[in-house]
Amino acid sequence: xxxxxxxxxxxxxxxxxxxxxxxxxxxxxxxxxxxxxxxxxxxxxxxxxxxxxxxxxxxxxxxxxxxxxxxxxxxxxxxxxxxxxxxxxxxxxxxxxxxxxxxxxxxxxxxxxxxxxxxxxxxxxxxxxxxxxxxxxxxxxxxxxxxxxxxxx
Amino acid sequence: xxxxxxxxxxxxxxxxxxxxxxxxxxxxxxxxxxxxxxxxxxxxxxxxxxxxxxxxxxxxxxxxxxxxxxxxxxxxxxxxxxxxxxxxxxxxxxxxxxxxxxxxxxxxxxxxxxxxx
Numbered sequence: 416x417x418x419x420x421x422x423x424x425x426x427x428x429x430x431x432x433x434x435x436x437x438x439x440x441x442x443x444x445x446x447x448x449x450x451x452x453x454x455x456x457x458x459x460x461x462x463x464x465x466x467x468x469x470x471x472x473x474x475x476x477x478x479x480x481x482x483x484x485x486x487x488x489x490x491x492x493x494x495x496x497x498x499x500x501x502x503x504x505x506x507x508x509x510x511x512x513x514x515x516x517x518x519x520x521x522x523x524x525x526x527x528x529x530x531x532x533x534x535x536x537x538x539x540x541x542x543x544x545x546x547x548x549x550x551x552x553x554x555x556x557x558x559x560x561x562x563x564x565x566x567x568x
Numbered sequence: 569x570x571x572x573x574x575x576x577x578x579x580x581x582x583x584x585x586x587x588x589x590x591x592x593x594x595x596x597x598x599x600x601x602x603x604x605x606x607x608x609x610x611x612x613x614x615x616x617x618x619x620x621x622x623x624x625x626x627x628x629x630x631x632x633x634x635x636x637x638x639x640x641x642x643x644x645x646x647x648x649x650x651x652x653x654x655x656x657x658x659x660x661x662x663x664x665x666x667x668x669x670x671x672x673x674x675x676x677x678x679x680x681x682x683x684x685x
Contacts, residue, residue: 473636479628479631495628532637532640536635536636542637547683550679551641551676552676554673554679555641555673555676555680558668558670558671558673558674558675560669562651562665562666562669562670562673565668
């Protein structure tokens with residue numbers, strides 16, 4: 416007799432189907448709306464990923480400023496471990512969101528991470544801004560956006 | 569450029585190469601996912617994750633010795649390797665837009681590197 420209790424497999428399945436953003440019910444009228452909604456959902460998800468991703472970078476950098484090459488010291492390095500955890504979770508979320516979203520719209524959003532990291536480095540880490548860095552970041556962001564457009568099917 | 573910054577850049581460079589191979593194996597592994605927990609334990613996915621972990625070791629050792637505003641943008645070099653591996657391992661085609669994007673990323677990384685002290 417089939418049970419309704421969630422098993423590990425069913426949890427994974429429902430998580431995957433929630434993240435598979437485009438597989439929604441299908442009357443022709445609802446189809447367009449659902450598509451638009453899932454696209455917005457993917458964009459929102461990826462946007463928050465850029466902020467978490469930048470925060471992870473900052474935490475890792477802060478953690479590495481008092482790095483000691485000793486296993487216990489590394490494992491008890493709170494900012495570093497928090498940075499790793501955030502980075503890992505973020506990567507997983509991003510990969511799942513990218514699986515079904517439109518790459519050409521999501522890539523430019525992902526590239527925002529470079530902007531956040533640079534701004535946070537300037538403001539919170541006291542690193543010096545200069546025009547080489549700013550021009551470089553601009554070129555990278557545009558480059559990543561163009562790469563995303565090149566992926567359009 | 570100080571030797572310390574050069575060493576840091578080399579480490580981040582290595583991280584971008586190792587990480588791009590991680591992406592290759594993640595893609596190969598992801599093709600075998602069928603929504604069950606057990607399918608996550610396939611060798612390619614595990615190797616992909618291991619390469620990502622290895623890449624982050626290189627990366628974190630790298631960012632120790634330089635500015636984050638210089639070293640983090642170098643991660644975008646990974647896009648270039650990924651494009652190469654996509655062509656090599658998955659027979660993805662190069663388009664003019666991919667070349668343009670690749671050139672801009674490379675140019676950006678060079679500029680950011682020049683801005684490093």
